[in-house]
Amino acid sequence: MPNRQLPPETKDAIAYTLELKPFRKFILDNGVAVYAIDAGAEEVVQLELVFKAGNWYEPANLVASATNYLLKNGTSQKNAFHINEHFEYYGSYLNRACYNETAALSLHSLTKHLRQLLPVIQELISDSVMPEAELDIYRQNMKQKLVVNLRKCDFVANRLIDEYVFGIDHPYGKYSSTIAYDALQPEQLRRFFDRYYVNGHCCIFVAGRLPADIEPLLNKTFGSLPLNQIPIPDVTHPVEAATEKKYRIINDPKGIQGAIRMARPFPGIHHPDFTRVQVLNMLFGGYFGSRLMSNIREDKGYTYGIQSYIQNHLHETAWMISTEAGTAVCEATIEEVYKEMQILREKQVEEGELLLVKNYIIGTILGDLDGPFHILGRWKNIILNQLGEDYFYKSITDIKSITVKEVRELANQYLQPEAFYELVVV
Amino acid sequence: MIQFEQFVLQNGLRVVVHEDHSTPMAVVNVMYDVGARDEDPAKTGFAHLFEHLMFGGSVHIPSYDEPLQRAGGENNAYTTNDLTNYYCQLPAENIETAFWLESDRMLSLAFGEKSLETQRKVVSEEFKEHYLNKPYGDAWHKLRKLAYTQHPYSWMTIGAELSHIENATLEDVKHFFFKHYCPINAILTVAGHVTTDQVKELAEKWFGDIPSGKKYIRNLPQEPRQTAPRRMEVHAGVPVDALYTCWHICSRTDSRYHATDLLTEVLSGGASSRLFQSLVKEKQLFSNISCYHFGSIDPGLVTIEGKLVKGVKIEDAEAAVETEIQKIKDTVIEEKELQKVKNKTESLITFEDMSLMNRAGSLSFYTLLGNANLINDELARYQQVSAAEIQQEAHTIFNPDNSTTLYYLSNQQ
Numbered sequence: 060m061p062n063r064q065l066p067p068e069t070k071d072a073i074a075y076t077l078e079l080k081p082f083r084k085f086i087l088d089n090g091v092a093v094y095a096i097d098a099g100a101e102e103v104v105q106l107e108l109v110f111k112a113g114n115w116y117e118p119a120n121l122v123a124s125a126t127n128y129l130l131k132n133g134t135s136q137k138n139a140f141h142i143n144e145h146f147e148y149y150g151s152y153l154n155r156a157c158y159n160e161t162a163a164l165s166l167h168s169l170t171k172h173l174r175q176l177l178p179v180i181q182e183l184i185s186d187s188v189m190p191e192a193e194l195d196i197y198r199q200n201m202k203q204k205l206v207v208n209l210r211k212c213d214f215v216a217n218r219l220i221d222e223y224v225f226g227i228d229h230p231y232g233k234y235s236s237t238i239a240y241d242a243l244q245p246e247q248l249r250r251f252f253d254r255y256y257v258n259g260h261c262c263i264f265v266a267g268r269l270p271a272d273i274e275p276l277l278n279k280t281f282g283s284l285p286l287n288q289i290p291i292p293d294v295t296h297p298v299e300a301a302t303e304k305k306y307r308i309i310n311d312p313k314g315i316q317g318a319i320r321m322a323r324p325f326p327g328i329h330h331p332d333f334t335r336v337q338v339l340n341m342l343f344g345g346y347f348g349s350r351l352m353s354n355i356r357e358d359k360g361y362t363y364g365i366q367s368y369i370q371n372h373l374h375e376t377a378w379m380i381s382t383e384a385g386t387a388v389c390e391a392t393i394e395e396v397y398k399e400m401q402i403l404r405e406k407q408v409e410e411g412e413l414l415l416v417k418n419y420i421i422g423t424i425l426g427d428l429d430g431p432f433h434i435l436g437r438w439k440n441i442i443l444n445q446l447g448e449d450y451f452y453k454s455i456t457d458i459k460s461i462t463v464k465e466v467r468e469l470a471n472q473y474l475q476p477e478a479f480y481e482l483v484v485v
Numbered sequence: 486m487i488q489f490e491q492f493v494l495q496n497g498l499r500v501v502v503h504e505d506h507s508t509p510m511a512v513v514n515v516m517y518d519v520g521a522r523d524e525d526p527a528k529t530g531f532a533h534l535f536e537h538l539m540f541g542g543s544v545h546i547p548s549y550d551e552p553l554q555r556a557g558g559e560n561n562a563y564t565t566n567d568l569t570n571y572y573c574q575l576p577a578e579n580i581e582t583a584f585w586l587e588s589d590r591m592l593s594l595a596f597g598e599k600s601l602e603t604q605r606k607v608v609s610e611e612f613k614e615h616y617l618n619k620p621y622g623d624a625w626h627k628l629r630k631l632a633y634t635q636h637p638y639s640w641m642t643i644g645a646e647l648s649h650i651e652n653a654t655l656e657d658v659k660h661f662f663f664k665h666y667c668p669i670n671a672i673l674t675v676a677g678h679v680t681t682d683q684v685k686e687l688a689e690k691w692f693g694d695i696p697s698g699k700k701y702i703r704n705l706p707q708e709p710r711q712t713a714p715r716r717m718e719v720h721a722g723v724p725v726d727a728l729y730t731c732w733h734i735c736s737r738t739d740s741r742y743h744a745t746d747l748l749t750e751v752l753s754g755g756a757s758s759r760l761f762q763s764l765v766k767e768k769q770l771f772s773n774i775s776c777y778h779f780g781s782i783d784p785g786l787v788t789i790e791g792k793l794v795k796g797v798k799i800e801d802a803e804a805a806v807e808t809e810i811q812k813i814k815d816t817v818i819e820e821k822e823l824q825k826v827k828n829k830t831e832s833l834i835t836f837e838d839m840s841l842m843n844r845a846g847s848l849s850f851y852t853l854l855g856n857a858n859l860i861n862d863e864l865a866r867y868q869q870v871s872a873a874e875i876q877q878e879a880h881t882i883f884n885p886d887n888s889t890t891l892y893y894l895s896n897q898q
Contacts, residue, residue: 060694061585061694063544063545063546066552066585067581068581069555069557069581072557099839101835101839103835139756139766143755147754147755147756147825148821149828150825150829150830150833151832152832167836169835196766199772200765207620207723207724211618211620315613315618316613346554347559348551356603359603359606360603360605360606360607361606363607363608363614383614385613415554415555416554418556419555419557419558419559422556422557422558422575423557425576426559429508429510429839430839
């Protein structure tokens with residue numbers, strides 16, 4: 060019979076040496092860089108084309124996301140149905156996604172079908188025609204989806220908090236509207252497509268069990284396209300943060316929960332404090348055992364969940380606290396969040412708690428390096444954010460070495476209530 | 486091919502081991518053979534409430550999460566109408582911590598009044614967040630109630646109503662625990678950088694002395710065959726009209742299951758599927774539409790759900806869905822379309838198997854179904870489905886007398 064009072068011996072996760080399998084890099088004839096991880100047990104492949112075609116570069120609201128969406132909706136040779144049927148016939152998934160700086164087209168497929176799929180991807184990024192009828196359907200359905208979403212307090216709150224922190228004209232702060240959908244024109248999308256995809260700037264990430272000839276294969280498919288020839292303009296967008304800090308909004312008079320968002324501007328991923336602040340954030344509201352969860356969910360039962368996180372932006376960013384709570388306890392929840400900030404500023408955390416958080420973070424990274432897609436995902440973040448190839452190891456060192464004293468200093472520097480915007484949407 | 490070994494402890498705990506030495510991690514998955522279908526109709530939502538209470542401390546260990554996180558692990562759990570599953574992943578060298586934690590809470594919970602009090606509130610907020618404070622959030626409450634007159638699939642895992650959770654007592658909780666949370670009703674799956682010998686030793690050490698418990702014999706009221714269409718209309722403060730229709734289907738272990746699954750793929754698996762192409766793209770009656778089922782163990786439901794384009798009459802939208810259904814009943818699907826849904830299923834299975842956690846979960850699930858080998862047979866079963874079988878399923882399922890339709894209408898025109 061085991062002694063159940065006595066926890067088994069454990070090895071601290073921070074004692075592990077983490078290794079991020081290096082990528083292989085090669086350059087196609089037109090200068091497009093390819094980052095490859097050849098690994099894994101299953102015969103699968105993930106291929107992602109990342110363009111500098113995010114809403115950072117769009118001439119009018121929603122042009123970048125609409126163009127990205129319509130990449131799959133028609134070329135001069137194939138209509139939307141034929142394109143979808145082709146990828147689905149081979150059991151593959153072709154997804155597109157539009158972000159702030161970048162926009163991507165990504166394929167998940169069994170390795171054996173890759174050859175049948177690449178030529179059509181090439182066709183999509185060089186010959187999409189943005190059919191007007193497809194834009195009309197997209198517009199109609201997106202407007203309807205928006206109207207439904209606007210009934211949800213969390214959706215409304217996410218939009219407004221970004222607007223307060225970055226300003227409505229900044230790519231990180233602007234959002235969709237039925238007016239903006241109505242204003243979209245096929246010609247406008249075609250121009251954007253031509254500039255930012257056909258003649259745009261692209262890099263490629265490929266992972267999985269790769270065919271032996273992956274390099275010539277990709278070069279044959281994408282290497283002679285007019286990509287990476289004309290530089291993408293250097294655009295800047297000034298942040299225009301709101302002066303008023305506190306907001307209470309009634310979106311649904313019958314609502315029984317409020318969406319709470321609290322956010323402060325944060326310098327971004329290149330700031331020397333970034334990784335160490337991630338440790339503080341984890342402790343504060345970044346995992347199930349965090350201070351915010353322990354107090355506000357597990358002790359008070361005000362909410363199903365509360366999180367804090369730093370938004371993943373390339374430039375300046377925001378540190379955010381996010382939860383939904385019963386309308387009667389929204390104000391009490393906010394008060395508890397400030398209390399937890401105060402405790403972190405005033406009272407040094409116990410060594411044991413910090414060690415737990417470090418072990419948890421390292422353990423999570425270990426678990427997350429599960430398979431080629433996740434490994435390349437880590438590299439992609441490093442490459443697109445231009446963090447340098449030693450970033451992974453530098454950040455591991457930062458995580459392992461931060462002290463309780465530094466945690467408190469960071470809390471004093473950043474967890475100041477005056478710096479936070481505060482919003483409740485019912 | 487996923488390799489695994491199985492053994493059973495003296496107390497009846499079934500154990501599955503899947504070795505994978507390409508990772509430094511291990512997954513420990515404990516599946517309990519209890520879901521919302523096993524609840525008393527007057528005390529629904531218990532299986533799910535329990536999932537929360539399982540983190541509120543066990544008999545020798547005040548907190549589950551803390552020691553696990555200290556060991557570099559993370560965990561979660563979910564409850565369905567059929568089962569409750571707990572899983573954690575941690576560096577393999579620390580695997581004993583997971584055995585210690587999971588075995589202690591199988592032995593007994595701490596049953597603190599404070600933990601119950603808090604989790605009642607947390608679950609109430611979850612109920613509000615997901616089902617009450619969302620447009621269309623209560624649609625499935627209504628559909629289940631209408632589609633099932635006898636079988637306990639008539640309520641959702643979160644519970645039939647908030648009051649059942651709010652009124653839960655510590656006595657209720659203890660009764661539920663000792664009835665269901667015991668070795669004889671559980672499956673332990675360990676996967677990753679471990680050996681079978683090591684798992685045998687640890688399972689014996691930590692779970693071996695837990696009293697077996699009484700085998701739970703499931704004896705649920707079966708749903709009688711539906712003999713006439715059922716309909717319901719709801720008017721609510723939603724922005725657009727929505728249509729839901731569901732039909733009864735076979736159980737998860739029925740030989741017809743794979744054909745049923747592929748039928749839903751033909752109808753709505755992706756942007757080249759029939760419903761999307763015809764009703765969203767060509768006729769533009771719906772802004773989105775999908776056809777799905779939950780893969781439930783007892784006879785389940787297949788559902789077609791869509792939001793209407795503003796201005797479209799719901800009767801016209803429903804008629805258009807029926808036209809598509811008639812088509813698949815009248816004409817056998819072509820070889821290319823059949824191959825497409827099979828190819829899709831093949832890659833879906835391959836992608837799922839990439840994750841260690843998924844493999845552990847699947848092994849537990851198939852063991853619960855009665856045969857862990859099913860994990861390696863699934864693909865072949867899909868490959869064997871013929872076009873004629875899919876057509877036959879369409880006839881069996883899409884019979885108007887077998888249907889339940891919900892008009893979820895906007896009162897804000």
